[in-house]
Amino acid sequence: MEHEEVKVRRGPRSRLPIVVAIHSRALGPAAGGIRLRRYPDWRDGLADALRLSEAMTAKNAAAGLDFGGGKSVITLGPGVELTPSLREAALLDVGELIESFGGTYFGGPDVGTGPDDMVVVRRSTSRVFCLPVEHGGTGSSSIPTALGVFAAVRAGARHVFGSPELSGRTVVISGLGSVGALVARHVAAAGARVVVSDVDPVKRDSAYEWVDPEKALRTPADILVPAAVGGVLSPELVPELAAPLIVGPANNQLTADPVADELAARGIVWVPDFIASAGGAVYTLLREVERLDEAAANARVESIGATVSAVLDTARDKGTTPLREARQRVETRLTGR
Numbered sequence: 001m002e003h004e005e006v007k008v009r010r011g012p013r014s015r016l017p018i019v020v021a022i023h024s025r026a027l028g029p030a031a032g033g034i035r036l037r038r039y040p041d042w043r044d045g046l047a048d049a050l051r052l053s054e055a056m057t058a059k060n061a062a063a064g065l066d067f068g069g070g071k072s073v074i075t076l077g078p079g080v081e082l083t084p085s086l087r088e089a090a091l092l093d094v095g096e097l098i099e100s101f102g103g104t105y106f107g108g109p110d111v112g113t114g115p116d117d118m119v120v121v122r123r124s125t126s127r128v129f130c131l132p133v134e135h136g137g138t139g140s141s142s143i144p145t146a147l148g149v150f151a152a153v154r155a156g157a158r159h160v161f162g163s164p165e166l167s168g169r170t171v172v173i174s175g176l177g178s179v180g181a182l183v184a185r186h187v188a189a190a191g192a193r194v195v196v197s198d199v200d201p202v203k204r205d206s207a208y209e210w211v212d213p214e215k216a217l218r219t220p221a222d223i224l225v226p227a228a229v230g231g232v233l234s235p236e237l238v239p240e241l242a243a244p245l246i247v248g249p250a251n252n253q254l255t256a257d258p259v260a261d262e263l264a265a266r267g268i269v270w271v272p273d274f275i276a277s278a279g280g281a282v283y284t285l286l287r288e289v290e291r292l293d294e295a296a297a298n299a300r301v302e303s304i305g306a307t308v309s310a311v312l313d314t315a316r317d318k319g320t321t322p323l324r325e326a327r328q329r330v331e332t333r334l335t336g337r
C-alpha cells in the first residue's frame, strides 16, 4: 500500500460505508474533498478514495502548496434513497471520521457535495474548508476550479494552435456539473462554439449545442474538456478520439498512466488533470489557511496557465509526455530531487 492511512467505517448515524484515505502528508496536512456518490459496492468507493487521494497529493504538490493528499468518500449503495435526513446523517458521520485524524486531514466539497453540506460537516469537525461566506468560509471551490481550467485551456490552445484565443474554436465539454457548467460559460464568453453533454438530460441547456454523453468524447472538436467523473480515457477510446487537445477538471481521467503514451503517440496533447484541476485547492487553501486576499489567490489560480505551458513545452522539447513532466514536478517537490 502506498497510502499512509485509510479508515473505513460504517457511519453510526447513516449506516453508510464511509472512507477517509490519506495518501501523503509529506508536504503538510492532507487536503481533499468529500465525495458523495453511488457505487455498485462500497469497495468501489474505497478504490475511488485511494485513487482520488493519490491524485490530491500530486495536485497539491504540483501547485506548490504545502499540503498533502487525502480524500473522503461517502458510498451510497444501489437502491439506497438519499433522503435529506440520510444526507445529514452521512455528513455528520464523515465529519466525525475526519475529526479522528486530529488536524492532519482537511475536507471540503467534491462531486456530490457543496458549501451548504460543509456547514453540516462543521458540526462534527472544524477541519473543513469551503463553507459559505456567511459561515466564515470562501464558498464554492467550483468557481476557482473553473477559472484554473480556463487558464489551462488557453495555455493548451497556445501550445497546440499557436494562439490562446478561443474564438471560432469548437470546445466539447463532457459533464455539466458545478465545474463543467462554469467552464462552458468561460469558453463561450471567449467566443468558442460550445458543445456540451451530461448523463443527466435535465442538464441540457439551450445556450449550447448538445451531444449525447456516449458520443461526447468522440465528437470532432479543437478541444475536449472532460468534466465528469474519471476513468474516461481508456486504451479502447484513444484511437477514436477526435480532438488534438484534451484538458479538463475531471480527476483521474486516464484509466491508467500508459494511456498518456498512447495519446502522445496519436499526437494528442493531454494536459494532466492534476495540473488543470488545481484551481479549487489553490484558491481555497491559500485563502483559508495562508490568508491571502482574493486577488492574490486568483493570481495563483491564473498561474496554472504558466504551469501548463511549462509542462507542455518541456515535454515537447525533451520528447517525453506531459504526464511524465508533471510527475517529475511532483517528485521534485516530494523528494527535493
Ligand code: PHE
Pocket (backbone or CB within 6 Å): 031, 032, 033, 034, 059, 106, 107, 108, 109, 110, 111, 129, 130, 141, 251, 277, 278, 280, 281, 284
Ligand atoms: N474537491 C476539489 C478537488 O478535487 C477541491 C478541493 C480541494 C476542496 C482541496 C477542498 C480541499 O480539487
